[in-house]
Amino acid sequence: MLQFLLSGVAIGAVYGLIGMALAISFYVTRVINFAQGQIMMIAMMLTATAASAGLPPLVAVFLGLLGAVLIAVLSYYVAVKPILAVNRLGFGWLVSTLGFAVIVENAAALLWGPTSRPFPQMLNGISLHLGQAVLTGQQLLSILVAVILAGLFEAVRRYTLFGKLGVAIAADPEMASAVGANTSLVAVVAFAISGLFAGIAGILIGPNTFANPYLGHTYGIFGFIAMMIGGGTEKPVAAMFGGILLGVLAEGANTLIDSQASDWFPFVVLVIILIVSPRGLFSGGGGWDALRRRLMPAVRDAA
């Protein structure tokens, strides 16, 4: 019980980071970047390559993250900005970000070959015993990093001028630019942050999955589910809660149902959650919040 809870939270933290990466870029541009998983993959491939070339792990990680940030910013300039310039409310970005994902994935396969490469083991060798459960150092690191990043992001969003700028642009880009906000700069920064989050997610799971050009596809989808369950389309940090819930559910399904159950169980949960609350659970105004308000009328008055 404790075991699947802990390892569920650990893997869920990674899903949550990818979900937040998707949500942060969505927040400012109203675009779902289908290349998010591939951006994560680039960080892993670069780190793996740099490490096998003999660079110290920290330098390799830095290079990987830098690559992810650059690709994310590139995706904005190639696949998002020109499309939104034509029609801000259209759906052309569905095609362009997918096209970008296809390019990145196949370029990686062309460059590195389609096989898996070894990844630095980092903290995977350390195991911590908590009662009957065992947690690797890498898992603990995932949880810590995810919590810190989510907290930091929320603090920046709420309390700094730049964060408020993001909120303003999310609410009404035309109005925000009318009062002098540089919407394009904020969008670039948002994509850079989303690239960083996705890259960090990649570094955290790398020791377990190794580096493979086709990893982006699966993890991109899991990040997407995390965002949708949590309600990250309204509030990026909600994607982290969604990710953790997803991780625990998937690990729980594997332990309690059968070893294949994590393939389909999260999808069933996703469908149920979206039927009950289309805007996700933790977005505020949606399911969880409505339930809380119904149960505790005092909260409503306080707000």
Next chain:
Amino acid sequence: MSEKLHAMSAAPGLTLSRLRAPRLGLCLLLLAYLLGSWTVARSGLDVQSLVLVAAIFGILAISLDLVAGMLGLYSLGQGGFFGIGAYLTAIAVNDLGASPFLLLPVVLVVSGAAGILIGAMSLRVSGLYFAITTFIFTLVLTVLATDLQITGGTQGLLGPSFPDLPEMLSFLGAPVAWCILLALLLIVALIWSLRRSPLYPVLLAIRDAEPFAEAAGVRTAALKIGVFGISAAMAGLAGWLFSFMGVVSPGQFDWSVSLNILVMLLVGGINTTLGPLLGAAFVSMFPAIVNINPWLQEIIYGALSICAITFFPAGVVGLILRRLQGARSAAHVESEAAPGTAAPPRVARDGAEIAIECRAVDFGYAVGPRVLRKVDLSVRRGHIHGLIGPNGSGKSTLANVIAGRLHPSSGEILMNGRSVHGVSPSGRARLGMRRTFQAAQLVRELSAGQNVSVGLHTQIPHLFRRAPVWPFLPSARADIASLNHRSAEALRAVDAGAWVDRHIADVPHGIEQLTQLAAVCVAAPDIIILDEPATGLSRREVDHLAEILSALKAEGVTMIIIEHQTRFLLPLCDQVTVLNAGEVIVTATADEVRAHPVVRQVYLGEQ
């Protein structure tokens, strides 16, 4: 300026002349298509499968165009419906030994029902969330297909083989080729007809100006769900056809397939007849034509789709059409005197003396102060009732509450003495209440005449049943003629007759207002709500508007008019209600209102 416009004669016959398009050319095209099909059916397997897969994707792209192009619903569920059709056929034929032809109706019903279910579920969330919901639907189906026993996991199933033709018909070639190509022809004909039917402006109105469509009596929700169901059934048909092409496996229906269908549509040209076909041919044949390193090929594909969507957002066909239209709009279409049937006589409802009554209507949003407080209003039959008040006093909100777009938090609205609680805006429109909007809501890519015709769609008998075969119906001619005639007449009556064939995107603001008014009047309603009808009109046009409204009043129409230009409004009104901060200050005749001290203070600005 207006004089010059009058010199140009109105031309209601554009749609009509298109209807008389040379039948010969159409027959030749059909013959060429059949000859082409024959060639494909007799050609080698590799060519055959290339063309047939492209044709199946053509059907899928058209099915997406039906919802994305005409209704603005970007479905990522087409891959899912496609999969339902293919798996259903493969499983039923392999395991139950069912006949493929008997299965076809089952496939259409099941995939169509799935579409209706998804549509009904995701209707409460619109736009992006519709795309996401349908995306998740496809995701879940792929996962199920991969993990279930009955679908054969990642390996998939072997599809059934298509029944052979009898011996004497064997010269026709492969029957499966005929089946697929004829199905494509049927679907193309269906959509082509739909585009020429009066339903088309109605669908575009739902896409671009939903409030306008609702106010014209269109049951937007039902229509969206229904059309999405038909689109899903088409995708199911494509799946049925695809199952005869060999193996049916999860990878052929996953979410990237749904997105690829969207790529086909956007590259070829959304909301065009040929665009989806071109796009499907390009995308599905691309790997076979560019036969290089598979990774490099994918990279080129990705780059091409980004370039296409960036540089030709309207698609290839859209681009060509725009060029052609530019050339054609210079040539003026001659006016055709259509023998229109007269408008049906206005239904004289003698029952209630009070046409509209609001009883203690309260309205407020989730946050902020209440917008309407205990508003009582009664509008007598045949009266013009003015509604004035400073900005933010709740006039438009009250109009929206009466028209059914907003639901009062308490209080009651009565129409002709009966409560209309829970009746939708379109339901109220069908009861004879039409309205205009403060900011004109119209379809920019349609002509003024077509926009007006949306207001008439309830009066075309069996429109939904007839739309898919519209140009082939003899009765359609008379209907189109009368529709065009009445739309043109309505525009002429509001002094905008010269703009009949102009696209709304190209007309000045005042003409948009008048088009809205024409779309309302054409349906001969007995209650009209006008929200700032004089905005953007010239002095002369305002005078004319006053004449039109007086004429309507003489016919016994009841009107509620919101307007800031009191010089125009007050002389028309039998009664005037003044709102301030959501409360009724006074309801009285125009003269009494002018003299009322509080009104002079809050509205006319006197101290």
